[in-house]
Structures are given as C-alpha cells and as structure tokens.
Amino acid sequence: MSNRFSELSLSEAPVIKTTPPGPKSKAMLETQASLESSVVSYPKGMPMAIKRGKGATIEDVDGNVYIDMFGGAGVMAVGHGHPDALKAAHAAIDLYTHTLDIPTDVRATMVAMLRELLPAELSRVFFGGPTGSDAVEQAIKLARYNTGRHEIIAFHGAYHGMTGVALGLTTDESHRAGMAPLVPGIHFIPYDYKYRSPFGGPEDETDLRAAEYLDLVLSDSHSGFGKPAAVIMESVQGEGGTIIPSPRFLKMVREITTKHDVLLICDEIQSGLGRTGKMFAFEHAGSDCIPDIVTMSKALGGLGFPISAIAYREKLDTWPAGASIGTFRGNMAAYAAGAAALRFMKDNDIPGYAAELGAKMLKELKKLETETKIVGEARGIGLMFGIEIVRDQKTKEPASDLAKKVRKYAHQRGVMIEVGGHHNNVARLLPPLIITEELAMKGVEIISQVIRDIEKEI
Numbered sequence: 293m294s295n296r297f298s299e300l301s302l303s304e305a306p307v308i309k310t311t312p313p314g315p316k317s318k319a320m321l322e323t324q325a326s327l328e329s330s331v332v333s334y335p336k337g338m339p340m341a342i343k344r345g346k347g348a349t350i351e352d353v354d355g356n357v358y359i360d361m362f363g364g365a366g367v368m369a370v371g372h373g374h375p376d377a378l379k380a381a382h383a384a385i386d387l388y389t390h391t392l393d394i395p396t397d398v399r400a401t402m403v404a405m406l407r408e409l410l411p412a413e414l415s416r417v418f419f420g421g422p423t424g425s426d427a428v429e430q431a432i433k434l435a436r437y438n439t440g441r442h443e444i445i446a447f448h449g450a451y452h453g454m455t456g457v458a459l460g461l462t463t464d465e466s467h468r469a470g471m472a473p474l475v476p477g478i479h480f481i482p483y484d485y486k487y488r489s490p491f492g493g494p495e496d497e498t499d500l501r502a503a504e505y506l507d508l509v510l511s512d513s514h515s516g517f518g519k520p521a522a523v524i525m526e527s528v529q530g531e532g533g534t535i536i537p538s539p540r541f542l543k544m545v546r547e548i549t550t551k552h553d554v555l556l557i558c559d560e561i562q563s564g565l566g567r568t569g570k571m572f573a574f575e576h577a578g579s580d581c582i583p584d585i586v587t588m589s590k591a592l593g594g595l596g597f598p599i600s601a602i603a604y605r606e607k608l609d610t611w612p613a614g615a616s617i618g619t620f621r622g623n624m625a626a627y628a629a630g631a632a633a634l635r636f637m638k639d640n641d642i643p644g645y646a647a648e649l650g651a652k653m654l655k656e657l658k659k660l661e662t663e664t665k666i667v668g669e670a671r672g673i674g675l676m677f678g679i680e681i682v683r684d685q686k687t688k689e690p691a692s693d694l695a696k697k698v699r700k701y702a703h704q705r706g707v708m709i710e711v712g713g714h715h716n717n718v719a720r721l722l723p724p725l726i727i728t729e730e731l732a733m734k735g736v737e738i739i740s741q742v743i744r745d746i747e748k749e750i
C-alpha cells in the first residue's frame with residue numbers, strides 16, 4: 293500500500309522554507325483582515341495564503357508545502373485537484389452550469405452513482421441547496437412533513453450547521469450565543485461519548501446508558517419531550533471531537549426509534565462517503581442501522597464544489613412538487629466532479645484503503661496515551677481522528693490552549709490539522725482519503741513530536 297496514490301500529491305512534503313506565515317502570506321492575511329469580516333476564522337488557526345493544492349498536499353504563496361491533514365474540513369476526500377474529477381468538471385461546464393432541477397446527463401450520472409452506493413432502502417434522492425446545513429434543513433422538513441410533528445431530538449456535542457433549524461440542532465455555545473430564541477422543540481440527550489461518559493462510567497457501558505436514556509424520554513409521558521418527528525444523529529460525531537459510537541449504540545438507536553415510530557436521520561455530511569472506512573458510517577452496524585433519511589454534502593462535490601443531498605425511504609416520498617424549492621440545487625460542475633470522485637472511490641475501494649491506513653496511523657497515535665501526559669485519548673475510525681489534549685490524564689481536565697498549540701506548531705512544521713470538541717481540546721485529523729502511507733505516517737510522526745515538545749514546555 294505504501295506507494296498507492298503517490299502521483300496524486302506533490303512529491304516532497306512537508307517543505308518549510310520560512311516559518312508560516314511567510315512574508316507573502318502575511319501581506320495577504322493583513323489585507324484580508326482589513327477588508328473581510330472579523331468572523332473569518334480558519335486563517336487565524338492556520339496563518340497562510342494558499343497557492344495551490346494537489347492531492348494531500350498544499351503549497352502556500354511563500355513556497356512552503358504542507359501535508360494536508362485537515363482536508364478542507366473533510367471535503368477533499370479524493371484530494372485537491374483529483375484528475376478524474378477535474379476532467380469531468382471541465383467537460384460539464386462547457387455544456388451547462390445551471391439547470392435548476394431539470395435533468396441533464398451529469399445529474400443522471402450522479403443519481404446513478406449514488407444508487408450504487410446507498411442502501412437499497414434509501415431509494416429516493418433529493419438535492420437541496422449547496423451546503424450541508426441545507427441538507428439538514430431539508431431532512432428535518434421532510435420528517436416534519438411526513439409525521440405532522442415538530443419536535444426533534446439531537447445529541448450533546450452535535451454539529452449540524454449554521455442556518456435556522458441546523459443551528460438550533462448545533463450545541464456549541466460559541467455559535468449559539470446571542471442567537472436566542474433559536475428554533476423551539478429541539479431536545480438534546482447524551483451521546484455515546486465513552487471518554488467523558490455523561491453517566492460517570494463505566495466507559496464501555498456509555499452506549500447502553502445513552503440508548504436507555506433515549507428510550508426513557510420517548511417512553512415516559514412525564515419526560516417533558518413531546519413525541520418527536522425525528523432523532524438526528526451524526527453516525528460519528530465530527531466537530532464534537534471525533535466521537536465514535538459503538539456499532540451497538542447505532543443499532544440500539546435504530547431499534548428504539550423504530551419501536552417508538554420516530555424517524556431516524558443519520559447526518560453523514562462529515563462521516564460519509566468513505567471517511568470512516570465504510571461508504572457510510574452507519575454501516576459499521578452492518579444492516580442494523582439503516583436510517584430513514586441520510587444527509588450528504590462535503591465530499592459529495594468531488595473537488596469541493598458546493599452540493600448537498602438527502603436520500604430517504606420510499607414511504608416518505610409524499611411531498612408534492614414544489615413543497616421544497618431553491619435556486620442553487622443543480623450545480624453541474626459539482627455533479628460531474630462528485631460522480632467522478634465517487635466512481636474513483638468505488639473502483640479503488642477507498643473506504644477499505646482508509647480503514648487499513650487509518651488503523652496503522654491510530655496504532656502510532658495510541659502510543660501517545662502512554663508516552664505523554666497530555667494525551668487523554670487518541671481515537672480514530674478510518675481516516676477520522678481525534679486526540680484529546682488534557683492537563684492531567686487522571687482528572688481529564690481539558691487543555692484547549694494546548695490543543696491550539698498543537699495546531700500551531702504542527703502548522704509551523706508543515707502539517708495542517710484542526711481543533712474541535714466539547715471543550716475545544718481535541719486535535720482533529722481529516723486527511724484526504726488518497727493520502728499516501730508515507731505522507732500519513734510522516735504527518736503522524738510530526739504531530740507526535742509536536743505533542744512531546746509541548747509537554748516539555750509546560
């Protein structure tokens with residue numbers, strides 16, 4: 293596996309010629325800061341201006357080359373500028389760029405491709421607006437339309453987006469602050485977060501307790517929950533800190549929602565399309581957790597083109613034409629690039645590759661739990677990782693400042709990563725799924741060294 297996909301990335305990485313931000317990056321960042329909104333955030337964590345991306349590598353305007361372990365927040369599954377996706381997008385835009393939802397060949401190809409990947413039960417596909425948030429809005433709208441109910445259950449740590457209902461379903465206080473009143477009728481319950489079990493342990497029973505809690509609030513007429521339209525669940529929590537539920541949890545959530553006649557929406561915007569070693573993360577429970585509705589976006593556009601979709605069961609296909617409309621729901625470049633990327637993923641068993649490479653990376657990252665004192669837990673599934681940085685392994689006190697330092701130092705040494713988690717203390721890795729073994733292991737080595745160096749500083 294070591295040489296697979298080496299032609300897709302720049303041959304030499306990382307290369308740090310000048311500690312980022314170099315002079316050209318700095319000038320562009322200053323201009324950006326003076327003209328764009330103060331809310332712009334990514335360049336604050338990774339100060340650089342980008343010249344180009346190729347595969348799992350990115351070059352900045354100062355000639356530094358990075359190993360991209362951020363992957364555009366999980367968007368760049370087949371890497372930057374994948375040749376098949378580029379070729380397909382170029383061919384499509386010569387023909388058409390916008391057709392609303394009137395059919396074209398590339399749209400039909402995308403639908404056929406999704407049919408190959410989705411479980412047969414999810415027989416209907418609907419393309420919404422261009423972002424993941426919009427897929428969430430459409431999923432909730434469909435669930436409410438079909439059930440005539442409006443309440444929704446989501447999980448602690450959930451991230452579902454920044455628009456109306458999606459923001460209401462997102463837990464991070466920094467996004468919610470000052471936004472009240474948010475959409476009413478949304479309830480949050482504990483997720484299978486073993487490392488910080490909301491039930492106080494034992495860790496390996498967190499899934500049982502969390503599932504029982506869901507059953508309880510749905511069974512108890514005094515729980516304060518009305519019967520909801522749906523439960524929405526990230527099949528692996530992403531922004532919440534790469535929290536990986538057990539297959540048993542996925543299965544139980546499915547069983548409980550079925551028992552109570554409540555729809556299950558799996559949000560696979562981040563965890564879907566090969567990321568976790570399966571095409572969809574709910575497939576880690578085999579066929580025991582087929583949702584009623586699945587949301588997709590991020591990797592769906594192949595090259596980072598904006599597109600989102602939901603797929604759902606036939607019985608839910610009750611809404612009349614025009615019940616949900618929008619202008620940008622047919623991005624031809626996105627369909628073309630996305631379908632080509634998905635074809636490449638399927639033909640090359642990219643989920644299998646992600647599972648195999650991810651296991652090797654995790655084995656190295658796990659060593660940090662014993663070799664350092666500031667890694668509380670290193671966890672991963674496929675090519676989706678979280679490293680919990682703590683001040684003390686026993687008390688598990690989160691160390692958000694140190695996690696941000698990990699991101700900063702890794703960037704300075706040529707590896708791009710992100711920070712997330714309930715306490716903003718989880719270093720998160722979402723590399724392109726076509727990253728070579730060599731780049732992946734080099735990246736892991738640099739991150740491990742950065743963590744060791746930070747430990748020496750404190």
Ligand SMILES: Cc1ncc(COP(=O)(O)O)c(C=O)c1O
Nearest residue numbers: 423424425451452453530561562
């Ligand atoms: C699980 C999940 N759902 C929804 C979204 C929202 O997607 P977007 O940022 O494209 O609106 C995200 C974004 O990170 C996500 O991770």
